[in-house]
Amino acid sequence: xxxxxxxxxxxxxxxxxxxxxxxxxxxxxxxxxxxxxxxxxxxxxxxxxxxxxxxxxxxxxxxxxxxxxxxxxxxxxxxxxxxxxxxxxxxxxxxxxxxxxxxxxxxxxxxxxxxxxxxxxxxxxxxxxxxxxxxxxxxxxxx
Amino acid sequence: xxxxxxxxxxxxxxxxxxxxxxxxxxxxxxxxxxxxxxxxxxxxxxxxxxxxxxxxxxxxxxxxxxxxxxxxxxxxxxxxxxxxxxxxxxxxxxxxxxxxxxxxxxxxxxxxxxxxxxxxxxxxxxxxxxxxxxxxxxxxxxxxxx
Amino acid sequence: xxxxxxxxxxxxxxxxxxxxxxxxxxxxxxxxxxxxxxxxxxxxxxxxxxxxxxxxxxxxxxxxxxxxxxxxxxxxxxxxxxxxxxxxxxxxxxxxxxxxxxxxxxxxxxxxxxxxxxxxxxxxxxxxxxxxxxxxxxxxxxxxxxxxxxxxxxxxxxxxxxxxxxxxxxxxxxxxxxxxxxxxxxxxxxxxxxxxxxxxxxxxxxxxxxxxxxxxxxxxxxxxxxxxxxxxxxxxxxxxxxxxxxxxxxxxxxxxxxxxxxxxxxxxxxxxxxxxxxxxxxxxxxxxxxxxxxxxxxxxxxxxxxxxxxxxxxxxxxxxxxxxxxxxxxxxxxxxxxxxxxxxxxxxxxxxxxxxxxxxxxxxxxxxxxxxxxxxxxxxxxxxxxxxxxxxxxxxxxxxxxxxx
Numbered sequence: 001x002x003x004x005x006x007x008x009x010x011x012x013x014x015x016x017x018x019x020x021x022x023x024x025x026x027x028x029x030x031x032x033x034x035x036x037x038x039x040x041x042x043x044x045x046x047x048x049x050x051x052x053x054x055x056x057x058x059x060x061x062x063x064x065x066x067x068x069x070x071x072x073x074x075x076x077x078x079x080x081x082x083x084x085x086x087x088x089x090x091x092x093x094x095x096x097x098x099x100x101x102x103x104x105x106x107x108x109x110x111x112x113x114x115x116x117x118x119x120x121x122x123x124x125x126x127x128x129x130x131x132x133x134x135x136x137x138x139x140x141x142x143x
Numbered sequence: 144x145x146x147x148x149x150x151x152x153x154x155x156x157x158x159x160x161x162x163x164x165x166x167x168x169x170x171x172x173x174x175x176x177x178x179x180x181x182x183x184x185x186x187x188x189x190x191x192x193x194x195x196x197x198x199x200x201x202x203x204x205x206x207x208x209x210x211x212x213x214x215x216x217x218x219x220x221x222x223x224x225x226x227x228x229x230x231x232x233x234x235x236x237x238x239x240x241x242x243x244x245x246x247x248x249x250x251x252x253x254x255x256x257x258x259x260x261x262x263x264x265x266x267x268x269x270x271x272x273x274x275x276x277x278x279x280x281x282x283x284x285x286x287x288x289x
Numbered sequence: 290x291x292x293x294x295x296x297x298x299x300x301x302x303x304x305x306x307x308x309x310x311x312x313x314x315x316x317x318x319x320x321x322x323x324x325x326x327x328x329x330x331x332x333x334x335x336x337x338x339x340x341x342x343x344x345x346x347x348x349x350x351x352x353x354x355x356x357x358x359x360x361x362x363x364x365x366x367x368x369x370x371x372x373x374x375x376x377x378x379x380x381x382x383x384x385x386x387x388x389x390x391x392x393x394x395x396x397x398x399x400x401x402x403x404x405x406x407x408x409x410x411x412x413x414x415x416x417x418x419x420x421x422x423x424x425x426x427x428x429x430x431x432x433x434x435x436x437x438x439x440x441x442x443x444x445x446x447x448x449x450x451x452x453x454x455x456x457x458x459x460x461x462x463x464x465x466x467x468x469x470x471x472x473x474x475x476x477x478x479x480x481x482x483x484x485x486x487x488x489x490x491x492x493x494x495x496x497x498x499x500x501x502x503x504x505x506x507x508x509x510x511x512x513x514x515x516x517x518x519x520x521x522x523x524x525x526x527x528x529x530x531x532x533x534x535x536x537x538x539x540x541x542x543x544x545x546x547x548x549x550x551x552x553x554x555x556x557x558x559x560x561x562x563x564x565x566x567x568x569x570x571x572x573x574x575x576x577x578x579x580x581x582x583x584x585x586x587x588x589x590x591x592x593x594x595x596x597x598x599x600x601x602x603x604x605x606x607x608x609x610x611x612x613x614x615x616x617x618x619x620x621x622x623x624x625x626x627x628x629x630x631x632x633x634x635x636x637x638x639x640x641x642x643x644x645x646x647x648x649x650x651x652x653x654x655x656x657x658x659x660x661x662x663x664x665x666x667x668x669x670x671x672x673x674x675x676x677x678x679x680x681x682x683x684x685x686x687x688x689x690x691x692x693x694x
Contacts, residue, residue, distance in 0.1 A: 068274070100339055
């Protein structure tokens with residue numbers, strides 16, 4: 001593993017992107033910061049710009065309008081980075097697969113920009129905060 | 144006013160209507176030609192003082208239907224104006240946004256997804272379809288499959 | 290090596306936008322006063338109404354509860370009520386009570402979420418942490434009852450899918466006592482804190498007339514003196530069987546809306562207690578074999594306002610047409626009326642007071658006449674917090690500090 005990927009394992013800074021979510025996963029992500037789960041003690045921090053992020057937390061199904069935005073965010077994120085797909089929607093569009101405005105799943109959108117993107121899937125609807133933490137830790141430990 | 148008074152007030156405009164249905168005590172549907180829709184909306188909003196809820200647009204094969212839903216909160220009655228838009232090639236109806244700012248978004252949405260033209264709408268720009276969604280493709284029309 | 294940030298970034302809240310692209314809300318300023326707003330939806334548009342037509346009647350509740358994560362009990366309930374009207378069925382009494390209890394528990398945790406956000410926007414991050422901490426027991430209760438913290442999937446045509454086991458009732462009552470104590474403490478603190486008064490009063494006023502023209506609902510309406518509430522006006526579930534009050538305030542500002550939400554949380558606790566006490570025995574669902582042709586109109590009072598569903602059936606097993614209207618669809622446009630003329634530092638707070646689905650709140654920016662972003666969301670948030678700090682300095686340190694809860 002290169003020193004670059006090693007460096008992002010410790011206290012990853014994450015940028016959250018919503019590409020057409022119902023907000024449940026987004027709220028569970030915010031719950032991670034609340035006192036019960038408090039991920040800041042692991043050094044995980046939410047940042048205001050993709051340029052400062054080591055990881056992207058993507059929620060939502062990948063709507064046509066948001067996909068354009070997501071590709072741009074991914075380009076701007078400093079590499080190497082890990083893309084975490086939080087929830088059933090980005091992992092596979094789930095119940096919205098027949099929607100006319102849906103161009104997901106999100107891994108296809110990301111791979112249009114970077115076929116070698118590092119993508120981790122945390123399914124659930126929404127995944128519980130414990131599941132999100134577990135998914136993030138698991139992914140980082142095998143990097 | 145109570146439900147009985149409301150029923151009386153509504154029955155006074157029956158001559159403007161194609162049909163008056165009351166599937167439940169507190170659910171009323173009044174059907175009309177699309178040209179009469181504005182006047183009926185004005186009647187419900189200004190005279191009856193009902194609250195605008197939303198507009199449902201339906202592709203009903205040989206015509207379009209615009210259902211203007213109102214809630215009369217004093218009795219919990221939902222009153223729906225069912226306006227029939229017969230021209231399928233160039234469906235047009237008078238916008239109610241100048242009367243009710245609340246209708247601005249839904250008329251823009253119906254313009255996007257059903258291709259209905261709203262005359263005199265102050266801001267008929269694209270609202271919910273993506274910037275790169277093709278013009279002239281109306282996802283809620285029957286002929287459009289995914 | 291990590292780059293150092295060239296702008297202070299708050300370590301709380303994922304309310305961070307994309308800096309270099311078209312936002313949801315674009316505000317135009319004249320000096321520091323908002324003169325116009327343009328809105329672009331589309332990012333969250335998934336085409337739910339068309340998807341409904343491909344599902345069977347009993348599959349649709351799972352779809353619509355995912356329209357909005359925090360109103361996920363009210364959407365399926367409004368839909369199911371519309372279908373039950375078409376079919377002419379009434380669910381068993383116990384089901385009506387279970388629906389009431391779950392919807393009110395959702396209202397409690399939704400309002401607490403809002404209180405946290407409101408605190409965040411004015412710089413009271415302790416309130417944010419506190420409110421979100423006290424939401425957790427409610428989510429845990431909902432998980433015990435229905436199997437999920439959100440997206441309960443508990444409503445079906447003809448009743449409920451899961452029962453509330455009698456054994457869990459004492460636990461719910463005990464948690465409610467705790468939450469009530471904390472909510473009362475917070476309500477008192479908000480009503481007593483002079484800084485909160487100075488910061489929220491007179492801000493983002495939605496006049497009574499505008500409230501009617503924009504047809505707003507929920508706390509947005511009740512905070513402007515329009516005392517409407519679907520639970521009272523067109524009672525559904527068990528709301529007509531329990532004793533509770535519609536809370537309304539006349540002023541129309543952010544303070545009024547905050548008071549409405551806090552007092553409503555206490556009313557919700559009252560409702561759940563009564564519903565648990567009166568919970569009748571019996572089944573929680575009846576079988577509904579088919580839906581005849583017809584049209585149904587169902588509405589419920591979500592935490593944000595009226596959720597309305599229209600369903601048309603032609604006798605088959607799928608809806609021919611399904612229209613879902615969330616309360617934010619009428620509440621958010623009223624932002625135009627309450628925001629124009631406001632100072633730019635109050636913009637985040639005014640939008641938050643409407644309580645849109647919160648990822649709408651993060652898509653807020655000020656643009657110049659060439660649509661170039663000159664103040665992004667982070668900058669707007671900072672302005673809001675600076676205003677609070679200025680007010681604090683002017684008023685001096687109050688005796689009771691909300692931040693110290």
